[in-house]
Amino acid sequence: MTTKTLIAPSVLSADFSRLGDEVEAIDRAGADWIHLDVMDGHFVPNITFGPPVIKAIRNRTKKLFDCHLMIAPVDAYLAAFADAGCDSITVHAEAGPHLDRSLQAIKALGKQAGVSLNPSTPENVIEYVLDRLDLVLLMTVNPGFGGQAFIPAMVDKVKRVKAMIGERPIRIEIDGGVSPETAPLVAAAGADVLIAGAAIFRGGGEDAYRDNIEAIRSAADAARRT
Numbered sequence: 001m002t003t004k005t006l007i008a009p010s011v012l013s014a015d016f017s018r019l020g021d022e023v024e025a026i027d028r029a030g031a032d033w034i035h036l037d038v039m040d041g042h043f044v045p046n047i048t049f050g051p052p053v054i055k056a057i058r059n060r061t062k063k064l065f066d067c068h069l070m071i072a073p074v075d076a077y078l079a080a081f082a083d084a085g086c087d088s089i090t091v092h093a094e095a096g097p098h099l100d101r102s103l104q105a106i107k108a109l110g111k112q113a114g115v116s117l118n119p120s121t122p123e124n125v126i127e128y129v130l131d132r133l134d135l136v137l138l139m140t141v142n143p144g145f146g147g148q149a150f151i152p153a154m155v156d157k158v159k160r161v162k163a164m165i166g167e168r169p170i171r172i173e174i175d176g177g178v179s180p181e182t183a184p185l186v187a188a189a190g191a192d193v194l195i196a197g198a199a200i201f202r203g204g205g206e207d208a209y210r211d212n213i214e215a216i217r218s219a220a221d222a223a224r225r226t
């Protein structure tokens with residue numbers, strides 16, 4: 001959809017003891033969006049943070065807060081995440097029970113609506129909700145943890161989703177194992193937004209984050225041009 005690849009650092013790999021400072025650092029380092037991984041210890045085998053933490057860091061940047069809800073059930077919590085300052089809210093198709101209802105609720109809250117698919121979930125589950133979507137987040141690792149290896153079979157899925165979307169203004173986001181080595185694969189297949197945690201939050205500071213963001217972006221943009 002976009003001509004330039006957008007980079008969304010996942011704060012899952014940030015230093016949580018200095019989360020507000022880390023958000024400011026990735027903002028200054030060139031992040032396009034700030035990716036927030038919310039995990040409940042039920043839908044995924046890890047627990048992170050919820051609306052109070054998001055609200056506490058909201059005033060540290062003006063960049064888009066891209067909220068990825070790995071929680072089930074989800075509908076009862078959508079308003080709290082909207083109120084906390086999330087700009088886009090993505091729910092998992094697998095979290096259920098009613099994906100179409102969840103997407104309608106997100107739009108009614110005035111937020112961008114996204115759906116995420118685990119690696120094993122076929123893309124056809126989004127066929128009948130495409131017209132409610134602003135983004136599709138394709139997991140390229142199994143959700144729950146940062147620093148896992150990219151699953152190469154997902155490149156074909158990116159191509160299939162790109163074809164399904166057609167001319168609709170829906171962004172494809174990629175999440176898991178994104179690095180300068182894997183970014184070209186998904187960018188060439190049709191990805192618009194690359195989420196990365198471990199590959200950005202290494203080196204421990206703003207200058208390293210800037211280099212890491214630029215390395216992913218330039219590798220992706222070069223692949224898009226070829």
Ligand SMILES: O=C(CO)[C@@H](O)[C@H](O)COP(=O)(O)O
Nearest residue numbers: 143144146147177196197198
């Ligand atoms: O949603 C998730 C994990 O469930 C991701 O956002 C990861 O946090 C990406 O981390 P890296 O694989 O880039 O380290």
